[in-house]
Amino acid sequence: MTLDEFTIRPDPADPKLTERVSGLDQDGHAIETSVTVERPLTLFLNGQEVVTMMTIADYPEYLGVGYLLNQNMLKPDDTITGIDYDEETDVVVVRTERRTDYQEKLKKKTLTSGCAQGTAFGDVMEVFETVTLNPDVRLRTSWIYALSKKINLTPSLYLEAGAIHGCVLCREDRPLVYMEDVGRHNAVDKVRGYMHLNGVDPTDKIFYTTGRLTSEMVIKTVQMRIPMLVSRSGFTAWGVQLARQANLTLVGRAKGKRFIALAGTDRLVFDADPGAVGDEGKEHQRKGSRDED
Structure with missing residues (x-):
């Protein structure tokens, strides 16, 4: 499947x-500002309630499918017979041909370090350990600079209201699918759901995020079989360790002309002069310093 720049x-x-909410600024002056709206979304797999997530609920079908895939509750070869979303009750139901029962599994879920609703189940690591990422693709440093500029200048909730995370599926220097949510894990799951429902090949893609490069972010990227992960933000030690284990190219602190690569560095091609890259605009630096982590 061929995607044009910014399909979503x-x-x-x-x-x-x-x-729009009114308040006072630091000088005591009356102001009005935009704030992000979050709402609960309850996800069902067939007849079983799975989780309630706080989300902006703009792509509930993609979020539901992606969440189930990333939690290994929905298999890549499962036949989805229907996805129903009720906006009035904030419920999304994913229906499959295969009968499912995850009562015991749901008792053992573990909260992760992620904001909003991030969870990891014991057998997720089993999937992680069986994935082989494409060793032949390359990540040009010129693409890192181009993607950062395009994504950072794109009108978004991140720039409009803050309190939001963004995740972008990219190919070479082209951003393709840009999802946002109050939790970075929700944004990841939306991208995963889109990829699954639209048959997108992950093996030559780059995953860009505004959030921290934690263990769960690395695990989800590997589960999606995407070989390269780039972030504006920093790393956790376990995230780096897992990326090295999976040979995931891990690039963080990608702001302006700077970045740091801590795993999968054999894929990097240094084809750009950092000195020729401009710094970020002050507005994006201001919002980034507040919201990206």
């Missing part, structure tokens, strides 16, 4: 995603 991008003008 944020829509900060959507009135359901932000509200």
